[in-house]
Amino acid sequence: MLNIHDINVYYGPIHAIKGVSFDVNEGEIVSLIGANGAGKSTILKTISGLLRTKTGGIDFLGQSLNATAPHKIVHMGVAHIPEGRRIFQRMSVEENLQMGAFTQPNSSIAASLEHVYELFPRLKERRRQIAGTLSGGEQQMLAMSRGLMSKPKLMMLDEPSMGLAPILVQQVFNIIKTLHDAGTTILLVEQNAHMALSIADRAYVMETGKIILTGTGEELANSDEVRKAYLVG
């Protein structure tokens, strides 16, 4: 579904992604794990077109995304739930969801809203509330629902567990599983390696702009290297 081959991404003179290649197949949950600054978020931003690669390429459903404008990539069925949630703080909950459905025909928005409110009754209660006043967990719910409103084929989540209490982290991962069961392919970026590996079909471990390890979620969770680096403590 998503094929990334030999991408090199730069921030000015800084070489952030060094020749990374990987695949996401339809129906999978794929996790990218690694320490801060390894380049995980940079990869997601490059897929959604906010950053560009100097070499290689990104193909989604057989079409190249290399020069496609970010808003067109959303049209093609890629939703990116960015790091730090990035909800529209000054808009209401429902307006945030409507923005999520920007690519959808007006006639289908009401049904999508109903669907999201069914999944997250909490958001329905707060639909008129200004999004900036929601708690951290609710904001993450809103960010994920907003991504869902575009009816994505591939959903990319960047650190959805960041800054959340353990019980909410569990809830967020349950939601990811629910979305996956409903047929959405998931590309998950996480520092919480334990959780990310536990739900992943396959995972890639990144370090300073390169992929250093790959395997199924289970294999990596049991690998000595990963255990030493990310899972101990």
Place this chain on the structure above:
Amino acid sequence: MSVFSTIFTQLMNGLQTGSVYALVALGYSMVYGIILLLNFAHGDIIMVGAYTAWLFMVNFGQSPWVAVIAAIAACTVLGVVIEKVAYTPLRKAPRLSLLITAIGISFLLENLAQLIFGAGARPVPTIIDVAPVTIGSVSISGTAIVTIIVSVVSMILLNLLIKKSKMGKAMRAVSEDTGAAQLMGISLNKTITFTFAVGSALAGIGSVLYCAAYPQASPTMGAMLGLKAFVAAVLGGIGSIPGAMIGGFAIGLAEAGASALGLSVWKDAVVFAILIVVLVVKPTGLLGRNLQEKV
């Protein structure tokens, strides 16, 4: 004239000029809200609107209605063209380059106008021909009434557009978080162009109303008007749409207040004194938000 009627007359004068300032200030604020650019060419768009009205009425012998529509259309198109030609190529450049470009465009427009139409002022025929309304001992000019009504209606429509329409919501989303807005599938180019078009159309309405009150077109007429509208936008909180409206009316009323106290030669100084006070006391303006730097 009694004290009451003096106050009332000055109040109407203040609201009349204030509504023009507000219309122009909206353009400054909307553009700043969306691409953080102080578009100093915005004032000169008004000058182009005024010349268009003059051209259509005097040279082409058209009715005021046609001239009004032509002026608004010319301003809208010009605003969009400036954005496409001058600002779009600088989307990723430092903000200072954009600001300098805006000042350059401003000089370009003023000098082009001088080249084409000459340095002298061209008298614009009557645009709004409405009889004055007399209440008791006070008479209010028809132009003032029409100006205030037209600008209030424009502002209500603008508010509806921004609150309810899809494009309006996209504008708010882009102004809040450009990156996240793109991830929603919002086209940055379209939204920015739309913002310039709406802002410039409001300036076009402002230019016609301004010419109704001060019936002449000159190459530098937009400079002072633009600066005052800019002060209005800063007073209201640049980037805030209700702020621009309140700021515009406040600046208009402050000028009228200065005139009422016999300080009419000082009224420009009063406006810029307000700017200094705002920048010292509350740089975010009345309704502005603290800009949080994103990491």
